[in-house]
Amino acid sequence: MSDAASAAATAGGLTPERIMIRDMARQFVRDEVLPAANRLDPVKGEMPRALIEQMGELGFFGILIPEAYGGLGLGAFEYCLVAEELARGWMSVASIIARGNSFYRSIPGEGEERRRKIGLMAKGQYLGAAALSEPGAGSDLSAVTCRARREGDEWVITGNKYWCTFADGADFISVLCRLDDPEAPPGRGRTLSVSVEKPKGELPRGCTGSPIPKIGYFGWSTWELRFEDTRAPVSEVVVGNPEAGRTVQGVAFELGLGRVHTAARSIGLARGALEDAIAYAKERVQFGQPISDFQAIRFKIADMATQIEAARQLMYYVCGEIDAGRAGRAETSMVKLFASEMAERVTSEALQIFGGAGYTTLYPIERYWRDVRLTKIFEGASEIQQRIIADALLGKPTIRGSN
Numbered sequence: 001m002s003d004a005a006s007a008a009a010t011a012g013g014l015t016p017e018r019i020m021i022r023d024m025a026r027q028f029v030r031d032e033v034l035p036a037a038n039r040l041d042p043v044k045g046e047m048p049r050a051l052i053e054q055m056g057e058l059g060f061f062g063i064l065i066p067e068a069y070g071g072l073g074l075g076a077f078e079y080c081l082v083a084e085e086l087a088r089g090w091m092s093v094a095s096i097i098a099r100g101n102s103f104y105r106s107i108p109g110e111g112e113e114r115r116r117k118i119g120l121m122a123k124g125q126y127l128g129a130a131a132l133s134e135p136g137a138g139s140d141l142s143a144v145t146c147r148a149r150r151e152g153d154e155w156v157i158t159g160n161k162y163w164c165t166f167a168d169g170a171d172f173i174s175v176l177c178r179l180d181d182p183e184a185p186p187g188r189g190r191t192l193s194v195s196v197e198k199p200k201g202e203l204p205r206g207c208t209g210s211p212i213p214k215i216g217y218f219g220w221s222t223w224e225l226r227f228e229d230t231r232a233p234v235s236e237v238v239v240g241n242p243e244a245g246r247t248v249q250g251v252a253f254e255l256g257l258g259r260v261h262t263a264a265r266s267i268g269l270a271r272g273a274l275e276d277a278i279a280y281a282k283e284r285v286q287f288g289q290p291i292s293d294f295q296a297i298r299f300k301i302a303d304m305a306t307q308i309e310a311a312r313q314l315m316y317y318v319c320g321e322i323d324a325g326r327a328g329r330a331e332t333s334m335v336k337l338f339a340s341e342m343a344e345r346v347t348s349e350a351l352q353i354f355g356g357a358g359y360t361t362l363y364p365i366e367r368y369w370r371d372v373r374l375t376k377i378f379e380g381a382s383e384i385q386q387r388i389i390a391d392a393l394l395g396k397p398t399i400r401g402s403n
Contacts, residue, residue: 013077018081021082037219037367038364040218041367042361055093055097055124056122057124059122060100061101061124061127065101065104069115069122071122072122076322076323077319077320077323079319080264080315083097083268086268087267087272088272091269092217092218092219099170100122102257103128107121107195127171129165129169129174131161131164131175131176132164132176134146134159134161135162138163146161147177147179147180148180149179149180150180154234155177155232157194157227158227160224160226160227161175162224164209165222167222167223167225168202169201171197172195174193174194174195175195176192177194194232196232197232203223203225206229206230206231208226209223209224209225211224217371255332257332259332260322260332263315263335264339265375266340267311267312267343270307270311270347272368273372274346274350277365280365297353300349300353304346307345307346310338311335315339317331318331333380333385334389336379339375340372340382343375344372347365350365350368
């Protein structure tokens with residue numbers, strides 16, 4: 001890299017240390033992730049355990065975990081750098097790192113036992129899953145009805161959950177519940193997240209479920225779950241301790257991190273589609289010349305690259321704000337909205353460049369196209385992000401029911 005390019009990268013937040021982390025992830029994707037994705041995604045195969053172990057060895061599950069617990073002690077910037085690179089290969093691989101980085105605060109247990117589990121999490125050997133949404137509560141998590149009541153030293157959980165990815169493969173599930181409080185108004189009881197440990201490869205005792213048939217996001221299963229008097233020990237580290245108030249507010253940081261992580265995944269998917277489209281355009285000959293010579297294709301690619309870079313720079317800014325403790329809900333919503341909407345446009349244009357070949361399963365372009373569609377839905381749909389941004393700029397609507 002030239003001195004000028006190096007100075008520009010540093011000014012944009014890409015320090016030499018961050019570039020090294022990014023390049024390490026990029027090499028891993030080229031050597032390991034892309035071959036696995038190209039082989040397994042078309043047949044809806046499971047992400048290999050060996051791949052997860054390699055990611056653990058590289059430290060990808062411990063980017064945000066403090067060094068005192070065995071993690072790397074880095075920030076949202078490094079987390080999203082790695083996530084973009086992984087998503088360029090397979091979005092599911094970029095997503096599974098959240099089952100470590102975002103979950104260490106929810107690990108059940110106390111004292112040395114909990115410290116040991118966090119150390120294992122940093123290595124990818126002890127991972128979590130989140131059961132937040134319900135059949136009747138998606139974007140509005142304040143409407144959850146799954147209940148937790150306390151019996152002695154245990155929580156007893158009863159209710160349904162939807163969209164719990166990695167429920168079978170995780171070592172514990174963090175379940176968002178409404179506290180069974182007879183003194184609370186109907187539907188207004190406080191909420192808390194209870195971490196339910198279980199054997200890897202199984203659902204918790206007292207929990208049944210079935211995988212949801214998805215059109216993408218392959219490599220792992222997403223579950224519908226039914227908890228029937230499922231028990232978990234009361235722990236000091238339960239998220240949203242009833243004495244501390246409602247969890248809906250307590251998880252705000254995690255939701256913001258999830259939004260910028262989704263932006264990183266969107267950018268990685270769009271970049272994968274762009275790079276594949278460029279390679280295909282150079283090889284595909286029509287009318288006696290590569291289609292990359294045609295102005296229509298060249299201008300498409302120029303616009304796609306510009307949109308990706310604009311989203312990336314916004315992501316870098318928001319990550320910097322998060323790491324400085326300044327990012328608000330509006331900023332994290334903006335980057336998630338902009339990047340996911342951009343990525344759907346870019347992957348669609350890339351598929352168009354492939355023409356009829358793009359509408360087959362013979363090229364990975366259809367994987368990027370399918371997977372990126374989900375980024376506009378999960379971690380808060382685009383419409384929810386627009387509402388958050390509008391409320392930050394305009395205040396809440398003055399007429400009840402306008403939202």
